[in-house]
Amino acid sequence: MTGLRVQARVARGDFGLxxxxxxxxxRVLGVLGPNGAGKTTLLRTLAGLLAVDAGRIxxxxxxxxxxxxxVFLDAxxxxxxxxxxxYRLFPHLTVLENVAxxxxxxxxxxxxxxRLAHDWLERLRLGEFxxxxxxxxxxxxxxxVALARALAAEPxxxxxxxxxxxxxAHTRLEVRTELRRHLADFAGPVLMVTHDxxxxxxxxxxxxxxxxxxxxxQDTPAAVARRPVNQYVAxxxxxxxxxxxxxxxxxxxxxxxxGGVLHAAGxxxxxxxxxxAPTGRVLVAVRPSSITLHTExxxxxxxxxxxxxxxxxxxxxxxxxxxxxxxxxxxxVEVTAGAVAELRLDAGSPVWLxxxxxxxxxxxxxx
Ligand SMILES: Nc1ncnc2c1ncn2[C@@H]1O[C@H](COP(=O)(O)OP(=O)(O)OP(=O)(O)O)[C@@H](O)[C@H]1O
Numbered sequence: 001m002t003g004l005r006v007q008a009r010v011a012r013g014d015f016g017l018x019x020x021x022x023x024x025x026x027r028v029l030g031v032l033g034p035n036g037a038g039k040t041t042l043l044r045t046l047a048g049l050l051a052v053d054a055g056r057i058x059x060x061x062x063x064x065x066x067x068x069x070x071v072f073l074d075a076x077x078x079x080x081x082x083x084x085x086x087y088r089l090f091p092h093l094t095v096l097e098n099v100a101x102x103x104x105x106x107x108x109x110x111x112x113x114x115r116l117a118h119d120w121l122e123r124l125r126l127g128e129f130x131x132x133x134x135x136x137x138x139x140x141x142x143x144x145v146a147l148a149r150a151l152a153a154e155p156x157x158x159x160x161x162x163x164x165x166x167x168x169a170h171t172r173l174e175v176r177t178e179l180r181r182h183l184a185d186f187a188g189p190v191l192m193v194t195h196d197x198x199x200x201x202x203x204x205x206x207x208x209x210x211x212x213x214x215x216x217x218q219d220t221p222a223a224v225a226r227r228p229v230n231q232y233v234a235x236x237x238x239x240x241x242x243x244x245x246x247x248x249x250x251x252x253x254x255x256x257x258x259g260g261v262l263h264a265a266g267x268x269x270x271x272x273x274x275x276x277a278p279t280g281r282v283l284v285a286v287r288p289s290s291i292t293l294h295t296e297x298x299x300x301x302x303x304x305x306x307x308x309x310x311x312x313x314x315x316x317x318x319x320x321x322x323x324x325x326x327x328x329x330x331x332x333v334e335v336t337a338g339a340v341a342e343l344r345l346d347a348g349s350p351v352w353l354x355x356x357x358x359x360x361x362x363x364x365x366x367x
Contacts, residue, residue: 002060002156004189009054010045017041017213020055023189023206030204030221031193034232037210039193043159046191047082048075059157059189076105078157081150085162087142089134095145096121096130102153120148124182140171147182158183160192164199172196176203197236201225209233216367227285227363239285240331243365246280254284254362260328262286263304265357281365288322288334290359294352295343305355311347314340321345325353 003024010017017038023029031039044050046057048064051072057065064073075082081102089098096117103113121127124144134142143163150158163179164172180203183190194200200207200221207224209217209232217229225237234241242262244254252264262284298306309327316322321340323333331353335345345351 002062002188004046004157004191005056005058006046007055008042008045008052008057008065010041010050010052012041012050015041015213017045019208019210019213019215021208021215021218023191025188026186027205028183028190028192028203030200030207031191031210032195032200032207032224032233032236033210033216036212038213039210040161041213042210043082043161043191043193046157047080047159048073048078079155080157080159081153081155082159083143083146083150083161083163085165087134087146087166089142089145089149091134094131094133095126095137098134098145099149099152102149106153117148117152120152121145124148124178138171139167140175143167143175144178147179151182151186156188158186158188158190160190162193162195164196165194179203195236197238200236227283227361229283229366234285238332239287240291240329242284242286242329243367244282244284246282246362248280252357252362254282256284256329258329260307262329262355262360263357264360264362282362283365285361285363286331286355286359288332289320290355291331291333292354293323293325293333293335293339293343293345294354295345295349297352298354303354304357305353305360307353309351309353311345311349311351313347314345325351327353 003022005022007020008017019042031042033039045052052065052067054067063069063071064078065071096114099120100113100117103116121130124147126144126148129137129141137145164175167175192204204221207219207221208215209224211230217224224233228234228237228239228241231241242256242258244256247253247255254262256262307327309325311323312326313324314321320334321337323335323345325331325333
């Protein structure tokens with residue numbers, strides 16, 4: 001079995017990528033991060049389109065890149081299949097020829113390559129499109145052809161660069177389900193760059209969050225969604241996230257860096273000794289659905305977290321309404337459509353926000 005091991009330092013102008021991680025065979029690692037974080041640089045480095053300046057990349061026992069040993073397998077010789085978000089099919093070749101191309105490059109004969117391509121097209125339910133040109137395909141079909149082309153080369157490593165980004169919402173749903181099935185069948189490690197929270201949460205086994213060329217977080221999708229370490233991921237998964245410092249006098253109270261105070265319940269989790277670190281720097285996460293809006297200061301309640309704000313935006317979701325409230329702290333709040341009508345919430349309305357201490361999650365800030 002061939003796992004991927006990556007220790008890579010790559011400089012591109014002023015930007016530097018510096019990562020160290022591994023992906024087990026048959027596992028999908030999702031790569032997330034804001035624009036310019038280095039996701040494409042990482043993928044191109046693994047594909048053999050960029051060389052590391054220092055470090056070592058191995059796939060099983062095979063060294064793909066190690067400047068120290070003077071080994072560098074370029075893209076044509078690397079057992080990696082790459083799928084781009086814009087498909088990059090050859091427009092003048094038929095679908096069959098596009099998929100057979102991988103075999104031809106690998107030195108397999110024309111007939112063998114075509115037979116292999118046929119098999120893969122059938123497997124991806126694309127047989128009927130074999131003689132079409134890419135211009136005669138829908139986006140979803142073209143993306144599946146691009147996947148067939150990558151898989152037909154029988155790569156040991158699969159690299160997907162935002163594979164569903166160019167598809168409309170409906171097609172994305174269809175192709176996501178199909179891609180997920182094929183990834184489950186794929187025996188080697190898979191890396192998938194994405195900006196889509198659903199892709200990240202349902203198609204991957206682990207997530208690697210990049211920030212300015214470094215790994216900011218690496219964990220299961222559920223753990224990253226529950227306790228993101230930066231605003232980019234928090235926004236992606238729809239959480240309110242606030243950096244702050246715990247009060248020495250009261251370990252459950254956090255003075256937020258952007259203004260305001262939030263209180264969490266209970267004492268520090270003994271499993272998390274970092275929370276008692278001398279700096280006291282923590283992250284505070286609150287789900288938008290855990291915050292309640294009031295049009296007047298609620299006198300009868302005494303929640304530990306109660307603060308005033310002003311509505312700055314309202315967005316209708318399918319069956320909920322997302323309300324952006326400016327205050328200290330500002331927050332995204334999710335309420336029912338009924339509540340918006342009942343409370344007559346509108347942009348500019350003054351409101352009070354409350355949150356139970358038990359719904360406020362504290363964890364160490366690794367930055
Ligand atoms: N050829 C290049 N020369 C110099 N710097 C580059 C080059 N290509 C990319 N960069 C820089 O490297 C950094 C990382 O770029 P990269 O494309 O890897 O980011 P990304 O995470 O894929 O972003 P996006 O989400 O926008 O695709 C950026 O600051 C970019 O400006």
